Amino acid sequence: MAEITLEQVEKLRARCDLGYEEARALLERCNGSVLDALIELERQGRANSPDSGHSSASDPFSARREPFSRPPVPIITGSAWENFWKDAKSILSKLWDILRDLNRYQLHVLRGDRLLCVIPLWVLLILIFVVWITVPLLIIGLMMHCRYELVKEG
Numbered sequence: 001m002a003e004i005t006l007e008q009v010e011k012l013r014a015r016c017d018l019g020y021e022e023a024r025a026l027l028e029r030c031n032g033s034v035l036d037a038l039i040e041l042e043r044q045g046r047a048n049s050p051d052s053g054h055s056s057a058s059d060p061f062s063a064r065r066e067p068f069s070r071p072p073v074p075i076i077t078g079s080a081w082e083n084f085w086k087d088a089k090s091i092l093s094k095l096w097d098i099l100r101d102l103n104r105y106q107l108h109v110l111r112g113d114r115l116l117c118v119i120p121l122w123v124l125l126i127l128i129f130v131v132w133i134t135v136p137l138l139i140i141g142l143m144m145h146c147r148y149e150l151v152k153e154g
Contacts, residue, residue: 004032016041110147121150 004027011034012023023037030036041047105121127134141148 008034012037016047104153106151108149108151
């Protein structure tokens with residue numbers, strides 16, 4: 001008679017959802033062969049798969065846990081290039097809307113109640129990159145007590 005190991009019993013229990021004593025007795029009848037024990041259980045119609053949810057009546061603690069399930073992966077339609085261009089077009093259209101609105105905004109330079117200068121916002125954005133001109137003009141304007149207001153046309 002072959003010696004029955006704990007590994008063999010656990011393999012059989014995992015495959016057929018049996019109790020420990022029942023799995024050990026079956027392995028002893030089959031001379032320690034897990035394969036022969038599985039065939040015997042199949043002949044008896046008792047070979048359940050472990051994920052079928054059936055548990056053995058002789059072992060109430062043999063219920064198996066649900067297998068880990070991953071959340072569904074979002075389905076991306078189209079190729080990567082199509083998605084890239086779709087996103088790029090969306091970003092460019094938003095930028096275009098902002099630039100189109102820039103014509104409505106103006107920078108008013110005031111001294112007291114008198115309007116000295118009106119500068120469209122897009123011109124001001126370009127002048128920001130020319131720091132050696134913009135910063136001295138702003139400082140001179142502040143020294144002459146000028147105010148700056150950002151105004152949106154109706």
